[in-house]
Amino acid sequence: xxxLLASLQGxxxxxxxxxIMVLGVYITFRLMDIADLTVDGxxxxxxxxxxxxxxxxQVNPVIAxxxxxxxxxxxxxxxxxxxxxxxxxxxxxxxxxxxxxxxINLRIMGGKSNLPLLKTETLISGLSDALGLxxxxxxxxxxxxxxxxxxxxxxxxxxxxxxxxxRATGNNEDMVRALGVNTKMTKLLSLTxxxxxxxxxxxxxxxxxxxxDVGSGTGAIVIGLAAIVIGEVLMGRLTPFYWxxxxxxxxxxxxxxxxALVLRMGMNANDMKLLxxxxxxLALCIPVAVSxxxxxxxxxxxxxxxx
Amino acid sequence: xxxxxxxxxxxxxxxxxxxxxLNGINLHLDEGDFVTIIGGNGAxxxxxxxxxxxxxxxxxxxIVIDGINISREPxxxxxxxxxxxxxxxxxxxxxxxxxxxxxxxxxRRGRIRGLGWGIKSSEKDYYREALAQLGLGLQTRMTSKxxxxxxxxxxxxxxxxxxxxxxxxxxxxxxxxxxxxKTAKKVLELxxxxxxxQNLTAMMVTHNMKDAIQIGNRLIMMHEGRIIYDVSGEExxxxxxxxxxxxxxxxxxEEFANDRMMLGQ
Ligand SMILES: Nc1ncnc2c1ncn2[C@@H]1O[C@H](COP(=O)(O)OP(=O)(O)O)[C@@H](O)[C@H]1O
Ligand SMILES: [Mg+2]
Numbered sequence: 079x080x081x082l083l084a085s086l087q088g089x090x091x092x093x094x095x096x097x098i099m100v101l102g103v104y105i106t107f108r109l110m111d112i113a114d115l116t117v118d119g120x121x122x123x124x125x126x127x128x129x130x131x132x133x134x135x136q137v138n139p140v141i142a143x144x145x146x147x148x149x150x151x152x153x154x155x156x157x158x159x160x161x162x163x164x165x166x167x168x169x170x171x172x173x174x175x176x177x178x179x180x181x182i183n184l185r186i187m188g189g190k191s192n193l194p195l196l197k198t199e200t201l202i203s204g205l206s207d208a209l210g211l212x213x214x215x216x217x218x219x220x221x222x223x224x225x226x227x228x229x230x231x232x233x234x235x236x237x238x239x240x241x242x243x244x245r246a247t248g249n250n251e252d253m254v255r256a257l258g259v260n261t262k263m264t265k266l267l268s269l270t271x272x273x274x275x276x277x278x279x280x281x282x283x284x285x286x287x288x289x290x291d292v293g294s295g296t297g298a299i300v301i302g303l304a305a306i307v308i309g310e311v312l313m314g315r316l317t318p319f320y321w322x323x324x325x326x327x328x329x330x331x332x333x334x335x336x337x338a339l340v341l342r343m344g345m346n347a348n349d350m351k352l353l354x355x356x357x358x359x360l361a362l363c364i365p366v367a368v369s370x371x372x373x374x375x376x377x378x379x380x381x382x383x384x385x
Numbered sequence: 386x387x388x389x390x391x392x393x394x395x396x397x398x399x400x401x402x403x404x405x406x407l408n409g410i411n412l413h414l415d416e417g418d419f420v421t422i423i424g425g426n427g428a429x430x431x432x433x434x435x436x437x438x439x440x441x442x443x444x445x446x447x448i449v450i451d452g453i454n455i456s457r458e459p460x461x462x463x464x465x466x467x468x469x470x471x472x473x474x475x476x477x478x479x480x481x482x483x484x485x486x487x488x489x490x491x492x493r494r495g496r497i498r499g500l501g502w503g504i505k506s507s508e509k510d511y512y513r514e515a516l517a518q519l520g521l522g523l524q525t526r527m528t529s530k531x532x533x534x535x536x537x538x539x540x541x542x543x544x545x546x547x548x549x550x551x552x553x554x555x556x557x558x559x560x561x562x563x564x565x566x567k568t569a570k571k572v573l574e575l576x577x578x579x580x581x582x583q584n585l586t587a588m589m590v591t592h593n594m595k596d597a598i599q600i601g602n603r604l605i606m607m608h609e610g611r612i613i614y615d616v617s618g619e620e621x622x623x624x625x626x627x628x629x630x631x632x633x634x635x636x637x638x639e640e641f642a643n644d645r646m647m648l649g650q
Contacts, residue, residue, distance in 0.1 A: 237503055257546070
């Protein structure tokens with residue numbers, strides 16, 4: 079029982095820290111209607127930058143978080159420029175950045191694919207030492223604080239003139255352009271902002287797990303989409319914006335709790351990605367299937383007459 | 386106010402799908418002109434408005450508004466001068482955003498957007514009054530999502546949005562064509578009212594010849610990317626639908642084969 083509790087605590091903590099990444103995915107996927115595959119690369123980028131700075135350069139762990147976020151911002155901007163200036167489809171632009179980040183991350187790590195932070199103090203280990211908390215509890219506290227800051231920031235930002243223009247771009251690009259918005263700019267900005275959060279999340283997870291790994295972001299986009307879908311199923315889609323943002327993080331927590339549970343039930347950890355992909359695929363298929371079914375049911379050979 | 390000189394546009398140049406959409410358009414509009422535009426399908430009416438708005442770059446020629454050459458300005462920069470209503474009611478509004486949010490977007494047309502609030506509470510009274518002017522009861526639904534409105538309501542809202550900041554030029558591209566006749570009439574009346582009250586310069590594409598004759602002070606007919614007839618003032622007032630049909634036939638050497646137009650009477 080104690081083992082279960084501990085693993086659930088760990089799962090909740092991971093869920094919150096990854097939730098920052100999911101907030102980033104939410105910006106591109108739900109607000110801008112862009113599927114951005116940069117995420118897998120920029121998450122690992124955040125983790126690698128953080129690990130190298132903390133371990134090799136003895137940089138303050140908080141500053142390392144900001145550096146990781148900055149690196150994510152740059153990665154997002156690269157995808158954004160490829161997509162807006164050079165008109166490469168968003169998915170392909172994201173894949174290009176993601177692939178190049180694999181090599182770049184390895185270079186950042188000096189050729190090693192994994193860098194442990196065991197002996198170095200991080201934000202999270204510092205907190206757990208100071209307050210006598212477990213690693214999971216300290217991660218949770220840090221995660222909640224960062225998540226609240228990010229949600230408040232996003233709530234404010236998407237209420238501003240620029241933020242509104244970004245939301246409107248995802249909704250109806252023709253209209254916002256006709257109303258004087260440079261839609262290339264708004265898309266670039268959203269991809270940049272999104273990957274900044276993803277990089278930050280990668281660094282937080284790195285500090286919490288005590289290692290940086292070039293493969294840590296693999297499948298992050300699917301985790302992000304699954305968490306968004308879970309959050310929406312749970313909280314509904316017609317809620318105020320701050321609730322939506324909160325439900326995104328909640329979705330992430332639930333995702334990691336489910337993961338911990340099925341793993342405890344003996345599922346192979348390698349199958350987890352398959353499960354996530356199925357969740358996302360179902361979430362995307364169901365609305366289409368439902369509307370097709372409705373159309374079929376509404377069809378009558380007699381035209382518009384009711385029968 | 387608006388001068389278009391020798392504007393040409395060919396789509397898909399150098400391919401089998403090459404299509405000369407505009408064959409040298411010359412047009413001058415004075416302040417306060419309200420021009421109706423008619424012509425068969427594919428005559429280039431939409432393309433002309435799109436070229437003015439900057440949706441696609443022009444191949445050659447010049448477009449000047451208020452002495453400023455906007456020929457090479459991107460669409461979003463030209464929005465400073467131009468208000469637009471499209472044929473498709475879905476295109477002019479953001480469905481997932483509130484009515485007041487849509488208006489706030491429109492209120493900022495042509496202004497630099499910063500980190501101030503996207504909608505200030507002080508603006509809301511102004512929006513409420515403006516919505517009331519439409520006479521559709523939308524002023525009580527300011528926080529409803531636009532996606533919940535009917536096509537006619539959305540089109541009226543788009544019209545309001547296009548004119549919320551007085552545009553130098555209002556472009557209307559068959560903006561009532563997708564509506565049922567009763568709603569179309571209502572939106573058309575609103576259009577005349579707004580253009581009149583704000584003394585706007587406007588261009589309106591329509592397939593209804595009667596409307597084209599009755600509305601505005603000037604009428605142009607397009608055919609194969611050219612303006613083939615341009616009439617204004619007293620002469621326009623005296624026009625009959627039959628005159629327009631005859632004009633079309635002599636100018637183009639074809640029967641007027643647009644059944645949509647005939648029905649439009
Ligand atoms: N984006 C485009 N790409 C290719 N051809 C186009 C495009 N827009 C318009 N055309 C062509 O240009 C011609 C003029 O079209 P349009 O201006 O839409 O006519 P109208 O509005 O008078 O019916 C048509 O032959 C049309 O097929
Ligand atoms: Mg047209």
